[in-house]
Amino acid sequence: MQTPATLPIIDLHCDLLVYLTDVPGAMQDNIDEIGCALPSLTQGNVKLQVMAIYCPTKAGSTVYSKKQSEAYKLLAEADNCLTPVKNIQELQQALKADTTGMVAAIENASGFCEEDEPLEDGFKKLEKIIEDTGQLLYISMTHSLANRFGGGNATTQGITRDGKMLLDYMHGRRIAIDMSHTSDALAFDILEHIDKEKLDVPVIASHSNFRALWQHERNLPDELVQEIIRRQGLIGVNFLRSFLNTDNPDAILDHIAYGFANGAENNICFGADYFYTADEKDASRLPFYFPDLLHAGVSYSYILNRLRERLNVNQLEQLAYRNALQFVERIWAGI
Template structure:
């Protein structure tokens, strides 16, 4: 059987912030490769066939308006005559994975539920706003309850707070909706509370960590502890490897390969994928995080295949394919079937 070189494998990535860049930055455009690692030229050159576009907002007054601008941006991109194609079902996913042209599929996700429900508005009104986002985007792949801080649904990754009554009500609302819940920005307490409520109430809700690495490899509260890794594996979830230096290693770019090998060696061979977390960094004033990415990982045009080529002599060929696209494709197809 003819082998597919790692440099030409299709790629699925479960998290980027292109919508935030396009909404926020004056003069932003999808083709400005110098601005962001997930620009259209970068995605096409890297053979990215499905890119999850996060709708992000901080928890503050006006959060739903800010998220609404991004959902409208997603709709505009889907309707424009360019290489971005909104993917809404398993048939569309299979079709885009088989294309040999430069088209890139996209699907939306919500990074922080404050994007559809403000802190002081009725939860029912928030659910109506969520339905509007789903309608504008065609579908939503996953929802993160929080970001770094706490909100009305529970504690973010910089807190120790668990789930709230509204958080439980959100889980009940998502039962059977074919929308996954993302654990990448939860506190450990919130993640465990989400798992517990799903089990007690026997809810049908898929789970993933869209852009998180492994805490035993690099100790950071954005990375998964072993017990949550094992829960995601047990529940047929997905774990997207994050390329941000803060979550990889302060000094060693090769640590990203170690995260991947750690996950595979600990049972995540059918769960691991890419969740690079590319976002606009040129306007940042936080010099402590500079550089945000190691040069080996800083753009979609080369980073995925640099990693895959590093791994092709360390892993079976089939495992390299699983990491590139197959695990993510199977997860998404299972949700949408």
């Protein structure tokens, strides 16, 4: 029987690519600057790390994302601890290997389509990102604000015509739609369009917690939680203090226990959301992470060990890797 510290880990979200392309002097092994530095991933036994391609919605957004997809390609080709995962066979191999598997995702569809360019041109850029990375696990339409596809989590706007066309484009492509940065209105509009058009588009929330425990626009309302569960999606628990409870270091344990107690036993996983924080000017957001969640080398084993008081061995395995593994295997197999 594996102990929590030795369980393989699958994590749905980190911002290593943004750090490497946006921060002067950034290094992939700098554990002092980002919680998902490569030595931390190795120490934390992370066997699959989703690398987000993120950009803000503004002029030049696609140039910003292109740098990140190229950075992903360079990481995949470099002599390091990372191995790209593009299919089920490589995914299964990654779970047993001494290295960390990685797969790309898009956080904000502005990354492949500027606000003022033809949508068809945006889809061509999306195809180029897929070519550079070899595989995408998910796409998020928005970030915090609104764009041509719909409303971000800091808005009340729903889906647009282009957002519906993006969902139509994703039909059958074995790429999930991510709801971690949607407004509530956009999230439910996405589900309505999928159902109305009978689209084959899996749904996830890659790095979100539960609003019933902590009132924040980035956390999921119960109705959306139940829809993700009903559709056999994933909910990746976010490690950021502001989305857990700004005063309670044990809040992450409460969020995970809440998921298990409310039907998400087969859906909950990790979505740590490690990013570069040293340039933050808003002191009220500091610290971003509680001490035991500072980096991947310590956080997962800490959480799993603490949860032994609340969850059984099978549930710990589900959280650590099995739920995410089964989801990825299922959508990539087209089941």
